[in-house]
Amino acid sequence: MDQPEELDSAIFEYLRADSLLVDGHFAFRSGRHSTALLDRDRLLADPTAASRMGYALAKQFFTAHIETVAAPSIWGAGLAQWVAYFLEPRANVVYATPRNGVPTIAGNLHDLISGRRVLLIDNLVISGETIARFAKLLEEHDGEVIGLGTLWSSSDPVLAGHQLFGLLNAGIAAYTTDVCPRCMGTDSTDPTVVPY
Numbered sequence: 001m002d003q004p005e006e007l008d009s010a011i012f013e014y015l016r017a018d019s020l021l022v023d024g025h026f027a028f029r030s031g032r033h034s035t036a037l038l039d040r041d042r043l044l045a046d047p048t049a050a051s052r053m054g055y056a057l058a059k060q061f062f063t064a065h066i067e068t069v070a071a072p073s074i075w076g077a078g079l080a081q082w083v084a085y086f087l088e089p090r091a092n093v094v095y096a097t098p099r100n101g102v103p104t105i106a107g108n109l110h111d112l113i114s115g116r117r118v119l120l121i122d123n124l125v126i127s128g129e130t131i132a133r134f135a136k137l138l139e140e141h142d143g144e145v146i147g148l149g150t151l152w153s154s155s156d157p158v159l160a161g162h163q164l165f166g167l168l169n170a171g172i173a174a175y176t177t178d179v180c181p182r183c184m185g186t187d188s189t190d191p192t193v194v195p196y
C-alpha cells in the first residue's frame with residue numbers, strides 16, 4: 001500500500017479534527033469493511049478542504065490530458081469543479097441529469113463527451129454501480145474514459161474495465177471480510193452496518 005503523501009496526512013488530520021472521520025468497525029453494502037467512516041454529508045461542506053482534496057485528485061491525472069471531468073451525482077459535481085479547475089489546461093465539467101431516476105447526459109453537452117478524454121469523479125464510490133453505469137453511458141456517447149477518481153471507495157478497484165483511484169484509500173482501507181483487522185482480531189466486534 002502506498003504511503004499517504006504529505007498533503008493527504010494533512011487532510012486526514014483535518015478530517016479527524018472536524019469529526020468528518022470516525023474510527024470504528026463498519027460494514028458497507030459492497031460487502032467490504034473499514035476501520036473508519038467518512039461523514040459523506042459534510043465531507044465537501046468546507047471549500048478549503050474540498051479544494052485541497054480536489055487538487056490532490058487532479059494531481060493523479062496531471063499527465064493524462066483530461067479534457068472533460070464528468071460526475072454522475074450531485075455530490076460528485078462540486079468535487080468535479082475543483083478537479084477540473086486544477087487540471088492544466090483546465091478541463092470542462094459535465095454532470096449527469098437524473099431523468100426518471102436514471103442519470104442522463106443533456107444533449108447540449110454531447111460535444112464535451114464525444115471524442116474527448118474523460119475523467120469520472122464522484123465523492124464516494126460505495127458499490128461502484130453508479131460510476132460503472134455512468135462510464136458505460138459516456139462510452140455510448142463516444143467518450144474515452146481515461147480514469148475514475150473518488151475521495152474514498154469501498155468497491156472493487158477496477159470497475160467497468162477502468163482503474164478506480166480512491167484518494168483516501170491509502171489511509172482508510174476497504175477490506176474484504178477475510179482480511180478485515182477488526183473481524184480477525186482477538187477482540188473482534190460486530191461491525192456497524194452502514195446504510196450505503
Ligand SMILES: [Zn+2]
Pocket residue numbers: 025026033034177180181182183184191
Ligand atoms: Zn470487519
